[in-house]
């Protein structure tokens with residue numbers, strides 16, 4: 001599996017140093033992962049521990065309040081451009097942004113940076129935010145976290161059809177795909193098959209206790225993936241992310 005939604009912070013690093021993260025990946029057959037981190041030293045230390053398996057995303061937040069306010073910080077784009085000079089980053093995010101802020105000039109500046117430097121933009125936000133981003137930069141690759149803020153097949157499907165460079169990750173939504181017996185709902189099966197080239201999976205270690213449940217969540221993801229046709233499951237679990245990030249096939253797709 002390639003996990004396309006992890007976070008790694010200083011608090012995480014104190015409990016789980018880079019070698020232990022990589023050991024956790026090995027135990028759970030995670031080939032590679034998108035990891036956004038703050039502060040920079042944490043993500044850069046993790047990257048150095050396994051440069052061929054960590055896909056670092058630049059988190060633009062310096063602390064918890066930035067999560068709500070970053071789009072009003074006019075100095076942010078220059079800071080981001082400076083940090084990107086390390087050259088290790090594959091994307092920007094995760095950025096939390098909702099409908100009312102979709103015309104933010106700070107967002108527009110980050111979209112321009114991502115487009116110019118061929119970075120993936122990871123967005124946690126509403127459908128109209130995704131539309132605003134593609135209106136500005138149609139060639140950009142966007143990862144839409146958690147299947148968006150209204151994660152229903154009939155809401156997400158039209159956007160995937162309209163924007164071929166849009167990818168969705170299923171992180172933290174796993175429970176809604178299955179019934180009480182763990183059986184995949186038919187409407188989600190149809191959705192995953194229809195959009196099998198644009199769906200990615202992830203655990204989303206949004207705080208340290210989530211890292212402690214890593215294996216449990218990985219097993220839950222495999223529980224619904226295994227009910228899809230094998231070639232579809234392989235695309236969601238691995239193939240789409242491998243293609244997106246240009247990773248070699250260390251396991252068969």
Ligand SMILES: [Zn+2]
Nearest residue numbers: 005094204206
């Ligand atoms: Zn997240």
